[in-house]
Amino acid sequence: MxxxxxxxxxxxxxxxxxxxxxxxxxxxxxxxxxxxxxxxxxxxxxxxxxxxxxxxxxxxxxxxxxxxxxxxxxxxxxxxxxxxxxxxxxxxxxxxxxxxxxxxxxxxxxxxxxxxxxxxxxxxxxxxxxxxxxxxxxxxxxxxxxxxxxxxxxxxxxxxxxxxxxxxxxxxxxxxxxxxxxxxxxxxxxxxxxxxxxxxxxxxxxxxxxxxxxxxxxxxxxxxxxxxxxxxxxxxxxxxxxxxxxxxxxxxxxxxxxxxxxxxxxxxxxDVGSWDALHAISDTDGDGNAHRSHGDGNVLAIDTKNCFVRSDGVRVSLVGVEDLIVVASGNDVLIMRRGRSQEVKKLIEAMKNAAKNITPSS
Incomplete structure (x- = not known):
């Protein structure tokens, strides 16, 4: 059977x-x-x-x-x-x-x-x-x-x-x-x-x-x-x-x-529910940094530890920082402390509210 x-x-x-x-x-x-x-x-x-x-x-x-x-x-x-x-x-x-x-x-x-x-x-x-x-x-x-x-x-x-x-x-x-x-x-x-x-x-x-x-x-x-x-x-x-x-x-x-x-x-x-979760499952370098970009050389990190960096185009350079999440996509750049990535939803809500309050110029 x-x-x-x-x-x-x-x-x-x-x-x-x-x-x-x-x-x-x-x-x-x-x-x-x-x-x-x-x-x-x-x-x-x-x-x-x-x-x-x-x-x-x-x-x-x-x-x-x-x-x-x-x-x-x-x-x-x-x-x-x-x-x-x-x-x-x-x-x-x-x-x-x-x-x-x-x-x-x-x-x-x-x-x-x-x-x-x-x-x-x-x-x-x-x-x-x-x-x-x-x-x-x-x-x-x-x-x-x-x-x-x-x-x-x-x-x-x-x-x-x-x-x-x-x-x-x-x-x-x-x-x-x-x-x-x-x-x-x-x-x-x-x-x-x-x-x-x-x-x-x-x-x-x-x-x-x-x-x-x-x-x-x-x-x-x-x-x-x-x-x-x-x-x-x-x-x-x-x-x-x-x-x-x-x-x-x-x-x-x-x-x-x-x-x-x-x-x-x-x-x-x-469930890759946040940038912190993605950092946790990503390969890291000797300083605990995880970075992946579309294109060679888009991310440069000097004296930087335990950071997560993603870019789909723009070059991102970090010097002397720790425990950051940096994500660049199109015209938007997100920077936040590691451990706070669940708060992205608050950020999106704030941007929506800000957009509602913008009145067209006459």
Missing amino acids: TARKIVPVILSGGSGTRLWPMSRPEMPKQMLALTADETMLQLTAGRAFGERFAAPIVVANARHADLVEQQLAEAGATPQALILEPIGRNTAPAIALAAIAAGGGGDALLVMPSDHVIGDVAAFHAAIEAAMPLVTQGWLVTFGIAPDAPEIGYGWIQIGDELQPGVNRVARFVEKPPLDKAQSMLASGDHAWNGGIFLFLADAYLEALAQFDPGILTATQEAMDKARTEGSRIYPDAVAFAASPDDSIDYAVMEKADRVAVVPVAMGWN
């Missing part, structure tokens, strides 16, 4: 605002080559490629259609369907669109955000194989990332009883915790980070939606029934899709369903 093929579902609708100024609405972080020569989207497609996997289903923002197709073509990963959302409605509706596009039957769907790093792909594949026996029985499976810090920016998963080797029942999901709670969960040894990667049968997911969040199922089914199709591109009906609740898969399904399992895995995972 031939092993069941797995359909990769790549979620590529995010905006990646925390990686401004390189990540922008027209060119979000998954479309950028941040950690390798390939873009984040291309790396995601590449880790679910081969005999075990079917052609991917990609869910993306409609404005990025050409870019997604171009990058996937360059990576040799032609999608079986490119679902183009008219608006963002969070992960639960996006995955519903993919499950419906897959036929809503017994296909196994491997749901992956397009903007994460997985350093150990072999470990990831081993975790997938460990999960498949339960998946075929209708379980909803998530992958728990082995934690190495009391991270307050992630959700956590408490690992329950073992169901089979390498797979456990989810005892509970934990929202982003305060530091003291994260420290205790790390010390306990029975918690993992929630990495947002899932594996389940299309029909099992849709049945769970019907039970726990039927509004999503109704809206997405209508949006797909009325969708416009152009080749592999699928344009869900905008009015129907807009009626869908805006919920994450965790809130809509995973926290409520009974047969939910977790595969704890150490696979070099990082």
